[in-house]
Amino acid sequence: MKSTGQSILRNGTGWLLPALIVLVWEIAARTGLISPNVMAAPSAVAEAFWRLLLSGELVRNIGVSTARALSGFAIGGSIGLIFGLANGLSGLSRNLTDTTLQMVRNIPHLALIPLVILWFGIDEEAKLFLVALGVFFPIYVNTLLGIQSVDPQLVEMGRVYGMSRTTLFFRVILPGALPAIFVGLRYALGIMWLTLIVAETIAASSGLGYMAMQAREFLLIDVVVLSILIYALLGKLADSFARLLERLTLQWHPAFQTA
Amino acid sequence: MSVITLDQQTKPARPVKETAEARALRETPPGQWFPYAAPKPRDQDNRDVAFSFRGVSRKFGDKTVLDNIDLDVPAGQFIAVIGKSGCGKSTLLRLLTGLDKPTSGTLTLNKGAEGENRTRIMFQEPRLLPWAKIARNVEVGLTGIAKGAEAREKSLAILSEVGLADRAEEWPSVLSGGQRQRVALARALVAHPYILALDEPLGALDALTRIEMQHLLESIWQQQTFTAVLVTHDVAEAVALADRVIVIDHGRIALDFDIPLERPRRHGSPELARLEGKILDTLFGGSD
């Protein structure tokens, strides 16, 4: 009994500080210590949340943003995975493409925004292109790294036991590369939201970023703060999902074994 | 059991995917890097020979590691290979298990009835797949031989022989070093190999675990009657376990003699000590 009480206490203590901050923030806003056109009170943000939820605007914008994020991620991530696998497994493929890819990697993908707007305007393709490009590199680099770091002794063992190439890939190489691929995945999820925020803020006619920019024009600071919070929440959600997936697939890994 | 030459081994007997080695062998003209040996006439009984090396040499660049080795090992023999570090013991085992090809000479060995590979190697490290449970790791030893429920059944049976039946559903990371090496032994034995090559498999174990593993190895070898080729640094281990000891020096077999002692052998008995002394004398230039 004592230990469960302690664990509740331990988990609870982490939330103490945020709760205190919100409280102080609310008091500061109500007493006029923080001017309402600098920062909205937590209660005002909650009110905005309720208002936008009822009007359906919030759900629609979240839906639009999430769809963009995920489809961009799917495109960039799968291309990155394919190139990572191909270049990890085949020296020919690596010689052919790796240098080029490493060169492109040095261009910050957000620097392409003006060019992308010229190409696609503010259509969906612009956002998809940027997200896919941003997501591509962490997945590519980590997949390649993961495959190259697979223990050659295990590969040799698989050969001695007569594993075919496909068996060797699915039983030895892919599981060995998976921890690194997950590192890439989580990093890519971060980049995915970041890219989308920037792209939607600059060039969009729907989505969370667009909602925030509209609110700014009408000085609806509560909606601006709300958008930022929702971005943070979505980012956290994606990361938790990736962690869950990681825990499920990497059960063998000592780092994921709960005693 | 049939005796065929190594270059026939790689022709898949079943419609399986061709391995990289198999393709390399197929595409290389015989005689270029693996001289073709005509199948021996059936008149002499080759069944009793587990494998034989005929004038086998292996060079790395212009460095000759194995020089014209001739070696016949009867089926079921327990042979120990010793020699100084870097003398080519591992190279010999790599040739035997097909991980490497001789520069010249031929190597013949027993294959399964369908030509499947029945030679197994146990390395100094366990080399278990960290992402597979113990039983699944043992099933790797049945690749291309058995699948599914049959493979599971066989792997559980062999696990209980090495005393790890209750650990079948655990991850390798929770086992001790000695237990992992026992799993590796189970994986090597699960398909009932004709030849088991052991490359200092006990080198990394502590003295007590080592003796325990020696007993285990000996008793399984006595039950299963495979041919064992044990590479070791430990001369005492060699004379305690083997029927025959060969010493490799300067790429050649410098010493080859039988150990006609009864089993089980007692650790530290005078006969073992005498044989050990004789081998050490040869290794260090002979001060007799």
Ligand SMILES: Nc1ncnc2c1ncn2[C@@H]1O[C@H](COP(=O)(O)OP(=O)(O)OP(=O)(O)O)[C@@H](O)[C@H]1O
């Ligand atoms: N792939 C290779 N390329 C070049 N030289 C090699 C290669 N493999 C082995 N050698 C050389 O062949 C020699 C014999 O190596 P081997 O691994 O067979 O020695 P060993 O007897 O097993 O030694 P140890 O007892 O230390 O394990 C060494 O000098 C080694 O440097």
Ligand SMILES: [Mg+2]
């Ligand atoms: Mg060696």
